[in-house]
Amino acid sequence: MSKTLEITLEGGLEEGTPVYKTLLESLPYYLGGQYAVSLQQDKLVIAGVAQSQESEITQAALEAYLAANKEHERVEERCLHSYAGPHALHEGVFEALRDQGSVMPTGFGKLAYTGLVAEVFQGLDQFIRGYCLEQGAHQELYPPVVEGDTLSRAGYFNILAQHAYFIAPLKTSLDALRAASEGDTLKEDGEQYLQAPQWVMSPTVCHHCFEARKDASVQLPLKVTAINQCARYEVHDTHGMRRLRMYWMREFVLFDQEESAIVEFLDSLVEFMIDALKRWGISHEVVTANDPFFSNSATSKRTFQSMFALKRELKLPIPGGSLACASFNNHQRSLVEPFNIQKSGSTTGKDIASGCVAWGYDRLLYALFCQLGVDVSQWPAPVRSDLNL
Structure with a gap:
């Protein structure tokens, strides 16, 4: 059974600030990317959390928040x-x-x-x-x-690896061709049919x-x-x-x-x-x-x-x-x-x-x-x- 977590952030969080932006970008990596996340003033709202993972997800989210604050503690926009x-x-x-x-x-x-x-x-x-x-x-x-x-x-x-779009062609195999024709390369495990990427979208x-x-x-x-x-x-x-x-x-x-x-x-x-x-x-x-x-x-x-x-x-x-x-x-x-x-x-x-x-x-x-x-x-x-x- 899953629930929606509401985690209070000490000191609040103003939309549009560098900390807000960094936290928004970093949270999916701390949480594993499978949760719906929103930021509402002094609360971080995470949907779809299993009760057995509540403590683990809360700790990961707070670590992300502390890391975002630390990244910006010496930097002021002038x-x-x-x-x-x-x-x-x-x-x-x-x-x-x-x-x-x-x-x-x-x-x-x-x-x-x-x-x-x-x-x-x-x-x-x-x-x-x-x-x-x-x-x-x-x-x-x-x-x-x-x-x-x-x-x-x-x-x-x-510094920006999280934003990179890697480009990979199909492997040179009949299995890869069949997978592409059947749409399997667009599924979650589709990377098994792709070569290692050499190019990145600019x-x-x-x-x-x-x-x-x-x-x-x-x-x-x-x-x-x-x-x-x-x-x-x-x-x-x-x-x-x-x-x-x-x-x-x-x-x-x-x-x-x-x-x-x-x-x-x-x-x-x-x-x-x-x-x-x-x-x-x-x-x-x-x-x-x-x-x-x-x-x-x-x-x-x-x-x-x-x-x-x-x-x-x-x-x-x-x-x-x-x-x-x-x-x-x-x-x-x-x-x-x-x-x-x-x-x-x-x-x-x-x-x-x-x-x-x-x-x-x-x-x-x-x-x-x-x-x-x-x-x-x-x-x-x-x-x-x-x-x-």
Whole structure:
């Protein structure tokens, strides 16, 4: 016989905080993934727990909560800039866009866009892409997957392994072919028919840029922009546009000799977005940030990033919280070194650094509709002009 556990969390838990986000992501791994979990202010609610496992599950959940708090005890998000626009937030935006047919859910965390949303998407990318090209970037096109070794070099599996989508082909056997034809590979034990994965669906755009240049020399400065659909496994909250498993991202990557050039590059992109959002009347803030994870080995990286503002996020208010819609990342030498990328003609191999800006288009779209409403004809003239709507 099963029951629903309600575990009181000492000190409570505010939705949208780093601890809340980390706990939400880590709980399935502490609990084994087979329980329905929700967080309700000061209570953690876990459904479907057998009475014989009540004590074990309670202990595991509290361990996850304590670990999430410990991960963030030395890290504080600092607001670097904020702007309050004139627009009231609109409720029910996703439902309205879905009902009018502009957003078509095709699975958990997977959407198709058409009509109005597709037009705004194209206008937004044209606007951002145009700025990247004006700043001297050249365009590149990438496949939808990266080598597993690429993410290993980048340290992705050390901090974000829970979000990786591995790709595996069928084993070269008649049994595997029969299993696939009968749908058995899609069942719980279907992995027995699959080869060991070598590829991973791309979680970002910039990993491609480094993968393409590993063990190579480049002329500096090098500016690259690209758009790709990326993938990230999410356990919770994948029924709207706030958190997706498949999402669109454009990035602008810079390689340069001096880290000061990377800082200036990132600062200029922050100012570009601030100027645009103010012109559009869009409320926003820029904050120091760090990569989400719950691996103890990564705690020093989280603190280091926050302390020196190596990662900044652009957040836009939506009903019930805010969304990180863009990030500005100073890699320093943390990626050029593992990929052995050097400056052309360099004798030391040390005179190169990198940084990138990433725009999450699905979130940015959603936040714009939440602040401006679903009737684009009523959007402010500067928005419609900049996005050619």
